[in-house]
Amino acid sequence: MDARAAVVREKEQDFAIEEVSIGEPRQDEVLVRVVACGVCHTDLICRDQWYPVPLPSVFGHEGSGIVEAVGENVTKVKAGDRVAMSYNSCGGCNNCLSGTPGYCAKFFEANFTGGRIDGSNAYAGTIEGGSEVHGHFFGQSSFATYALARERNVVKIRDDVPLELVGPLGCGIQTGAGGVLNSLKPEAGSSIAVFGTGTVGMSAIMAAKVAGCTTIIGVDIKPGRLELARELGATHVINGAEENSVERIKEITGGGANYSLETTASPAVFRQSVDCLTRLGTCGLIGAAAVGTEAKVDISTLLLFGHRIQGIIEGDAIPDVFIPRLLELYVQGRFPFDRLIKFYELDEINRAAHDSESGEVLKAVLRMPA
Structure with a gap:
């Protein structure tokens, strides 16, 4: 699968829109056609290497979209479902099993290493840059038209809420x-x-x-x-x-x-x-x-x-439980998080990043090209 993605190649440099090749979903993975993605402080500090995420990388971890395909063991969602994507976790450590996945023993490996927990990477090189590009940021890398997530970190979304709004619930708003x-x-x-x-x-x-x-x-x-x-x-x-x-x-x-x-x-x-x-x-x-x-x-x-x-x-949240609760509050008019959002197109990502860092905008959300 080829996707248009915002790639960071060097520390503190601008995002560049390039074409990235993404492998097929594994047994527990979900391929999502991204509709929109929030720009989070964590994306920008990782671009600037506060945390040593390997470069070049595709960031983005507040994605929302429509399921394109699922691995053979996935049962939570199916092709055509509307989803938000949240943080990744291993699912097998004591903290994950006890209902506190935000404190997963492999949280860093699951979210910040530029690959899957096992060290593999489904993201190949780009037409423009050629060299390998790292993905799987927070189990999604959703500054792109397609993202490869895991069943664990996708959340099925109700039909009566605009899909382009819900991505930031996966991190900043949830937190x-x-x-x-x-x-x-x-x-x-x-x-x-x-x-x-x-x-x-x-x-x-x-x-x-x-x-x-x-x-x-x-x-x-x-x-x-x-x-x-x-x-x-x-x-x-x-x-x-x-x-x-x-x-x-x-x-x-x-x-x-x-x-x-x-x-x-x-x-x-x-x-x-x-x-x-x-x-x-x-x-x-x-x-x-x-x-x-x-x-x-x-x-x-x-x-x-x-x-x-x-x-x-991550707000001590279990995304599958907490995000639907926040959306119910939103529908009731008690949690108007849409008032925080300003939309940008994917190719405006550097302006969105600048506006976020300067405080001109609270929550920049990138809309992906159809």
Whole structure:
């Protein structure tokens, strides 16, 4: 199968649209004709080699589309089904078997090595570049007109939702919403501060409203994002460039937030997200920093008094369960994630990446040529 794909050949270089050859699906694999794919922060930091994904590679891990063909052992979907694609996992380790696939023992091998878990690669060379191209990024590599996923990481999608919208549910939106609903599980009437109001943070704010939090604080330095955060459910917003976020949160909550969520990967902001908590408060850490990044917290005045720091991968979500729940909330008008999305064509991927990095757009979604 030949596909048009956005290929990154060198660190920090632009995407180039090339023709890639993809092998036939194995027994547990699903070939998907991609309709659209979200542009995620993780795609861009892997392009820039924060994580050592081999190059040249096809990235993209928030794909949605229509099943073209399935391997002989696949039973969950069939040709013609509408699907979203999410992260990959091995399915056989203790964490996968216990219902926490985001913490799969082979998560790196399944998502970041440029091949299958066994080291093989279904992606051959390109007409333009010639040399081997790595695929299987997050088990999909969906910056392309076709993607090869596994049965484990495709989710069948209901018919009454536009297919081009649903790809970002597979990572960024799932991560933010799941960070609240699955990981922190705030009680109705509790308070939460969300640091960073990008796609992940906005999804967390909408989820906090669904959960019944009565004090929802959005923290950012972009006024336009803070205005949208109010519209989507934040009861208070703080411009961190103009106010002391920790002092203001303690003032709003009468001593500190019950929960906080850090989405920026900034050590300084992470410290604020811990400092703003009340005693026995919990900070959820989502932001993906470069490997080796460290942050400091005060052991005596913070952690000793029952504060908790919880790392969160993929919103602790089981995609087959959580994505349909988010879509039901969307259909009911309670989770309007479509307000985060701006569409681009595949050949506009570098503009979409720039707009995402500059903060001009919250969630860029690429539409594939028919």
